[in-house]
Amino acid sequence: MTRLAIPQSLAEWNERGQDYLPGHLGMECLAVEPDEVRMRMRVEPRKCAWNGFLHAGAVVSLADTACGYATVRNLPDDASGFTTLELKSNFLGTTLEGDVICVARPAHKGRTTQVWDAEVRAEQTGKTIALFRCTQMILRSRS
Numbered sequence: 001m002t003r004l005a006i007p008q009s010l011a012e013w014n015e016r017g018q019d020y021l022p023g024h025l026g027m028e029c030l031a032v033e034p035d036e037v038r039m040r041m042r043v044e045p046r047k048c049a050w051n052g053f054l055h056a057g058a059v060v061s062l063a064d065t066a067c068g069y070a071t072v073r074n075l076p077d078d079a080s081g082f083t084t085l086e087l088k089s090n091f092l093g094t095t096l097e098g099d100v101i102c103v104a105r106p107a108h109k110g111r112t113t114q115v116w117d118a119e120v121r122a123e124q125t126g127k128t129i130a131l132f133r134c135t136q137m138i139l140r141s142r143s
Contacts, residue, residue, distance in 0.1 A: 004072055004081050022065050025058060037070040037104040043097055053094040059120050060089050063132035066104035067116035071136045074109050079138045087134040095122035100129055112138055
């Protein structure tokens with residue numbers, strides 16, 4: 001397994017996800033820094049449940065992507081990648097329009113694991129939609 005190529009600019013981060021779930025859901029990177037990743041996603045009917053509320057799966061996908069990008073941004077030099085060990089979400093509300101913003105920050109950046117916390121908020125109101133935590137295992141090539 002070879003090391004992941006880490007994007008160097010916001011344009012590269014956004015381009016990297018275009019053919020994958022982040023692109024399909026219209027996610028946009030706003031910042032990818034060592035201790036904070038910020039992403040945005042527009043609320044649209046295709047991302048909602050039948051009841052019109054933003055689908056929990058779309059919210060989790062946004063938070064998981066932000067935490068995954070944060071992990072990639074913080075991979076140790078000898079790492080080849082990562083995989084998710086655990087994720088958890090608490091949903092506190094929803095929004096029916098506008099954009100949602102996700103901010104991911106580290107709880108732990110270790111050599112073998114990283115733990116990231118993310119908060120998803122409605123951009124217009126600032127209301128918290130969900131709290132998210134994930135644990136990532138750092139992968140290394142087997143020699």
